[in-house]
Amino acid sequence: MIDVADATLAWRRLSPRMLVIHPVQEVVRAAPALLGLLIAGTSSGGQGHWWSLAGVGLMVVLGMLRWFTTTYRITPEHVQVRRGLVTRKVVTVPRDRVRTVDVTSHVLHRVLGLARVEVGTGTSERRHEGRLKLDALSAAEAARLRVELLHRAPAAAPAASAAPAVPSGMPVVEAELARMRPEWVRFGPFTMSGLVTVGVVAGFVSRLVSEGNVDLGKVGPVQETWRWFREMSLPLEIATVVLVLVVFVSVASTLGYVLAFGHFRLTRHPEGTLHVTRGLLTRRxxxxxxxxxRGVEVTEPLLLRAVRGARLSAVTTGLRAAQGAQRGGSLLLPPAPRAEAVSVARLVLPRVSGAASAGSDASPVTTPLxxxxxxxxxxxxxxxxxxxxxxxAVLLALWWWAGLPSWTWLTAAALLPLTALLAADRYHSLGHALTSGYLVTRxxxxxxxxxxLECDGVIGWNIERSFFQRRAGLATLTATTAAGRQGYHVLDVELAEALRLAAAATPGLLDPFLTEMRPVSSVGQ
Structure with missing residues (x-):
């Protein structure tokens, strides 16, 4: 229920300049359907342009209605957003549940001096149910709201984690932990994010062709390209496709890297927050x-690892895990030299930074596993x-009974050494440790x-043993936490080591279970 005092606070509207933002967003979102409607109507001799104009007008009206039907207010206890025309919906977020504030400014937002604010509460982040969106506020209002919601007075936080108070009237100084360097662009082609671009472009073209009922086989340049391609031999065709794909993906990945991480900067605020800004065109x-x-995650994809690169993400409540790590809000460092990722991780982890200042080498990101x-x-x-x-076996059977080309199973047989290398690499990647109050797993x-993962953030343990793991004397130990992926595995570890690790990381948590197991084991003996 809402307090009477809160109800007296006035509801506020978003910036009137969003009347330009939302209609444009709706038109862009419906662009393939509108273009298809235009092409189909024109090619059939109809009035396709009038239907397209009517569709654009409808999108504009729907976009403008969002401003008239959306209001919000900030009370001492809640952040509330009210939206909807036919079905009225009020989303209420308690302020003590606010975990993160994400401010994004696309190109059109920046031109109009606007920003989109997403308030994360740490609940149901994977389904985005715990995020409250305000699109669009003025840039100044968005910055003020971020400070108001997260940079609370130290008295509101637990005494153990409160930061020193900043004297009134003194400017707030942020400590810079990392900044984008031009030489990091060389890691762009190895992120392979350009594959997403290939999928997006292919999907857009496919939808446009489908909506417009266009036959690509009758387009002159497409016909000439296809005829030139079909005149090649099969090995040359494969080599051409691979080369074009590699070049396109590399260029798209590099461009995407620059656009996503341009002006990247990681800073620490004196009131106890980390602030990440990035983006060349779209600022986030x-x-x-x-x-x-609750910890950090160092990720090394295969190609990025080949050039000694890595990226760094935060394990924290209120932020979803960084899927792809380019869109995820938990990103602390873009693809960069691995040494830089390790250095930033030592600065971010509080206990590790204290150990480093004392000259200790005990760091969860460098300790032997x-x-x-x-x-x-x-x-x-x-x-x-x-x-x-x-x-x-499947390829051989298809070759024998269905006439599959023999090169398929011969290629599969020739790849056996690569399978051995993959298995060896997967084994060498396994490891765990317990140091400086952190559980480390790889x-x-x-x-x-x-x-x-900080041991204080572990709220439970799961031990799973499949049939084959039991025969090998192994188990998978999972540390359950409210942060990040909400569960981190120590794969294929010996059962005795799994129990020892869990008991050492959270003393006393497993004692009741181990006490109950002793009489059973003694009876078995």
Whole structure:
């Protein structure tokens, strides 16, 4: 229920300049359908342009209605947004549940001096149910709202995590932890984010062709290109497709890297927040409360690892895991030299920064990891060769009974050494450690991940053992937390080591279960 005092506070509207933003957004979103309507109507001798104009007018009206039907207010206890014309909806977020504030300014926003604000509460982030959006506020109002919601007085926070108060009247000084460097652009082609661009372009063209009922086979340049391509031999065709795809993806990935991470800057606010700003055309600013930070994740995709690069993400409540790490709000460092990612991680983790200042080398991002033993190694090879053998058997069967070309199973057989390298790399990626109050776990091959999770953020443990793991004496230990992916695995570790690790990370948590197991084991003996 809403307090009577809160109800007396006036509801405010978004900036009137959003009357330009939302109609344009609606028209752009419906552009493929509108273009298809125009092409179909014109090619059939109809009045396609009039239908397209009517569609544009409808989109403009719908966009303008969002301003008239959207209001918001900030009370001492809540952040509320009210929207809807036919169905009225009021979204209320308690201010003590606010975890992050994400401020984004697209090109049109920046031209009009506007910004979009997303308030994260840390609940149901994967379905975006815990995020409240205000699109669009003035840039000044968005910056003021970010400071108001996150830079609260130290008295409102627990005494152990409160930052020193800033004297009234003194300017707020942020400490810079990282800044984008021009030489980091060389990592752009190795992010392979251009594959997303290929998919988007292909989807847009496909929808446009479908809506407009266009036959690409009758287009002159397409016909000439296809005729030239079909005159090549099969190996040359494959080489041409691969070369064009690699060049296009590399260029698109580099361009996307520059646009996404231009002007990147990571700073620490004296009141206990981390502030990330990035974007060349679309500016994005994310603020993270350090008291919500539970660790970091260093990610090294295969191509990026080949050039000694990595990216850094925060494990924190209120921010979804950085899927692709270019759109995720938990990003702390874009693809950069791995040494830079390690350095920034040491600065971000509070206990590690204190240890580093004291001259200690105990860092979760650099400490040696405990290997998982020969049983885990055998499991990696048996699983890899098992899948490979199954694929090879299917190809052989299809070659024998269905006339499949022989080069398919010959290629699969020739890739057996690569399967062995993959299995070995997956094993060498496995490891865990417990240091400086952090649980460290590493896994993955195509995308190797090393997570340093604060033990105080672990709220439970899961131990899973499949049939084959039980026969090998192994288990998968999962640390459950409210932050990040909400569960981090220590894969294929010996059962005794899994219990030891969980008991050492959270003393006393497993004691009741271990006490109950002792009489059972003694009876078994």
């Amino acid at each position: 600013a994310t603020t993270i409360e350090e008291r919500r930070l 405990i290997p998982h033993g020969p049983a885990a190694l055998r499991r990696r090879f048996t699983r890899a060769y098992g899948v490979h053998a199954l694929v090879l 896994w993955g091959s195509f995308s190797r991940r090393r997570v340093a």
